[in-house]
Amino acid sequence: MTDTTVRTTRHAAPRLRRFELAPVRGVWRHEIALFKRYWRSASFASMFEPTFMMLAFGYGFGSLVAVVGDFRYLDFVGTGMVGTAALFTSVFPGMFNGYIRRVYQHTYDAMLAAPVDTHELVTGEALWIASKSALYSCSPLVVAMFFGLDPAPGMVLVPLVTFVTALGFALFGMWASAIVPSINSFDYVITGVVTPLFLIAGTFFPVDSLPGWVHVVARINPLYHCVELVRHAVFGLKPLADLGHLAALGLFAALMWIIAVRAMRRRLIA
Amino acid sequence: MAVQRTETISIQRATEGAAAISLRGVVKRFGKLTAVDGLDLDVPNGICLGLLGPNGAGKSTTMKLLTAQAIADEGAIEVLGFAVPRESKRARASMGVVPQQDNLDEELTARENLEVFAHLYRVPRKDREAAVEDALELAHLTDRQRTKAGDLSGGMRRRLLIARGLVHRPALVLLDEPTVGLDPQVRAELWGLIDGLRSRGTTVLMSTHYIEEAERLADDCALMSHGKVAARGAPAELIAEHAGERVVEHYGPPERLEAVERLAHAAGLPTRRTGTSVSVLKAETMPHSLIDDLGPDGVRRAANLEDVFVVLTGERVE
Numbered sequence: 001m002t003d004t005t006v007r008t009t010r011h012a013a014p015r016l017r018r019f020e021l022a023p024v025r026g027v028w029r030h031e032i033a034l035f036k037r038y039w040r041s042a043s044f045a046s047m048f049e050p051t052f053m054m055l056a057f058g059y060g061f062g063s064l065v066a067v068v069g070d071f072r073y074l075d076f077v078g079t080g081m082v083g084t085a086a087l088f089t090s091v092f093p094g095m096f097n098g099y100i101r102r103v104y105q106h107t108y109d110a111m112l113a114a115p116v117d118t119h120e121l122v123t124g125e126a127l128w129i130a131s132k133s134a135l136y137s138c139s140p141l142v143v144a145m146f147f148g149l150d151p152a153p154g155m156v157l158v159p160l161v162t163f164v165t166a167l168g169f170a171l172f173g174m175w176a177s178a179i180v181p182s183i184n185s186f187d188y189v190i191t192g193v194v195t196p197l198f199l200i201a202g203t204f205f206p207v208d209s210l211p212g213w214v215h216v217v218a219r220i221n222p223l224y225h226c227v228e229l230v231r232h233a234v235f236g237l238k239p240l241a242d243l244g245h246l247a248a249l250g251l252f253a254a255l256m257w258i259i260a261v262r263a264m265r266r267r268l269i270a
Numbered sequence: 271m272a273v274q275r276t277e278t279i280s281i282q283r284a285t286e287g288a289a290a291i292s293l294r295g296v297v298k299r300f301g302k303l304t305a306v307d308g309l310d311l312d313v314p315n316g317i318c319l320g321l322l323g324p325n326g327a328g329k330s331t332t333m334k335l336l337t338a339q340a341i342a343d344e345g346a347i348e349v350l351g352f353a354v355p356r357e358s359k360r361a362r363a364s365m366g367v368v369p370q371q372d373n374l375d376e377e378l379t380a381r382e383n384l385e386v387f388a389h390l391y392r393v394p395r396k397d398r399e400a401a402v403e404d405a406l407e408l409a410h411l412t413d414r415q416r417t418k419a420g421d422l423s424g425g426m427r428r429r430l431l432i433a434r435g436l437v438h439r440p441a442l443v444l445l446d447e448p449t450v451g452l453d454p455q456v457r458a459e460l461w462g463l464i465d466g467l468r469s470r471g472t473t474v475l476m477s478t479h480y481i482e483e484a485e486r487l488a489d490d491c492a493l494m495s496h497g498k499v500a501a502r503g504a505p506a507e508l509i510a511e512h513a514g515e516r517v518v519e520h521y522g523p524p525e526r527l528e529a530v531e532r533l534a535h536a537a538g539l540p541t542r543r544t545g546t547s548v549s550v551l552k553a554e555t556m557p558h559s560l561i562d563d564l565g566p567d568g569v570r571r572a573a574n575l576e577d578v579f580v581v582l583t584g585e586r587v588e
Contacts, residue, residue, distance in 0.1 A: 034378065
C-alpha cells in the first residue's frame with residue numbers, strides 16, 4: 001500500500017445507524033407492490049387448504065377417532081393446523097423467495113447497492129413473511145369454527161403466536177436458501193427437516209401417544225410449542241407453561257436470525 | 271427502539287478538484303484468482319472517468335468494492351469521504367449504482383421499481399413523488415410508468431436501471447458497462463443520458479469495454495489490465511503519448527507482417543498486430559528510410575484509444 005491519506009471530500013450524507021427501519025420499510029414497499037398482484041391466489045390457498053384438510057382429517061379420520069383427550073378431534077385438528085399453516089406459509093416463502101431473489105433475479109444485489117445492509121434486508125423480508133403468515137395462519141381457526149369450534153377470547157392471541165413462529169421459520173427458510181448449492185437441494189430440506197417437524201408437532205395426534213424419544217424431539221421442535229400455545233389460547237391458557245413455549249419460539253427466531261444473516265452475508269458479499 | 275431519523279439527505283457538492291473516490295493498493299482475490307491487484311485510482315469530483323478494459327480486467331470487481339458488495343483483502347478505499355467498507359452505508363446513501371446485470375423487478379411497474387428505491391435511498395416522504403417523477407422524465411419513461419418492467423424493451427429497461435440509480439440525485443454514479451449488449455441506436459440514446467449527468471456536475475465512474483464509449487463520454491480514462499491501472503489520462507493525451515497522431519496499417523501474409531514489425535521496432539516505433547494486419551504507431555515520426563522500406567501500400571488513419579490499449583496491455587478490446 002503506497003498512501004492511505006484521506007483524499008476524498010466528505011459529503012453531508014445522513015448519519016446512518018447500524019440498524020435502521022428505512023430499509024425495512026423499503027423492503028416492505030417492494031413486497032406490498034408484489035402482494036397486490038398475488039394476494040388473490042395466496043388468500044385462496046390459505047382459506048381452502050385448511051378447509052380440505054378439515055374435511056379429510058376431521059370427517060375422514062375423525063369418523064374413526066371422535067375424541068382426543070378432552071377435545072373433539074375436529075377441534076384438536078383445527079387448532080393444530082394453525083401451526084402447520086404458520087410453518088408452510090413462512091418456511092416456503094423464506095426458502096424459495098430467498099433463493100430466487102438472490103440467485104435468479106439479483107434483487108438482493110440491487111438492494112445492497114443502496115444504503116441497506118444484509119441484516120436489514122433479512123429482517124425486512126422475514127418480518128414481512130411473518131406478518132403475512134400470522135394472518136393467514138389464523139384461517140384454520142375460522143374454518144374450524146364453521147365445523148363447530150367454539151370462539152374463545154384467547155383466540156386474539158393466536159396471531160401473536162403465529163407471528164413469532166413464522167418469524168423463526170421464515171428465517172430458517174432464508175438460511176436454507178443461502179446454504180443450498182442449487183434450488184433442487186430444497187428437496188432435502190423439505191423431506192429431511194420440514195416434514196418431520198410437521199409430523200411430530202402434535203397437529204394430528206398427541207405427541208404423548210408417540211414413543212418416548214419422540215417426546216424429547218418434539219420439545220425441541222418449535223412447531224410443537226406453537227401448537228401447544230394455540231391450543232392453550234383457544235381452550236384455556238396455562239401461564240407458566242405458555243411463557244416457556246413463547247420463550248422457546250423467541251429463542252428459535254433469535255437463533256435463526258443470527259445464522260440467516262451470517263449465511264446471507266457470506267453469499268451476498270464477496 | 272431506534273427511530274428512523276427524519277434527517278434529509280443533503281448532497282453537498284464537493285470542492286472542485288478534490289477526489290470523490292480514492293483507492294490505494296487495493297487487492298481482491300477470489301481463491302487463486304487475483305481480480306484486483308494493487309489498484310491505485312483517484313476519481314476527481316465532477317468528472318466522468320472511463321474505466322476501460324477487456325472482460326476479466328477487474329472492472330466489475332472494482333465497482334463492487336466501492337459499494338462494499340466485495341471486501342478488499344488489502345488496501346484502503348474511500349468514497350465521498352467515507353472509509354469503505356466501514357462507513358460504506360453512508361457512502362452508498364450519496365451514490366447511485368447502475369449494474370451491468372439487469373436486476374429490475376420484472377413484476378413491478380417502472381414507477382414501482384423507482385418507488386421502492388426511493389424508499390431504500392431515504393428520499394424524504396415529501397420529496398418522494400417528485401423524485402420518482404423526475405427519474406421517469408430523465409429516463410423518458412413517463413408514458414410507460416405503469417408498464418411492468420418485464421414488458422419494457424431492452425433499451426427502456428436499461429434507461430429505467432439508470433433512473434433507479436439516480437432517483438435520489440446522487441453526487442456519484444457508478445455505471446458498470448451501461449450499454450453492454452444494446453444495439454447502436456439505443457447505445458447512442460443512453461450516451462446522451464450519461465452525458466447529461468456529467469453536465470449536471472455528477473461524478474461518474476463508468477466501466478466499459480467499448481473504446482468508442484470511453485472516447486465519447488469520458489473526461490479521463492483509466493486503462494485497466496490484470497487488476498491494475500496500466501495507464502491514466504485524458505483520451506487525447508493517452509493517444510498522443512502512446513500512439514502518436516497517425517497510424518499506418520499494413521496488410522499481407524504473415525512473413526510480410528513480421529518484416530514490417532521488425533523494421534518498425536528497429537526504428538523505435540511501436541506496433542500492434544491484428545489478425546491480418548500490423549499497425550505502425552506514431553507514424554508521423556517515421557523516418558523516410560523506413561517509409562521507403564515499408565513501401566507505399568500502408569493505409570493511413572488517425573491513432574485511437576484502442577491502439578493505446580493494445581500497445582499497453584497486449585489485449586484486444588471491442
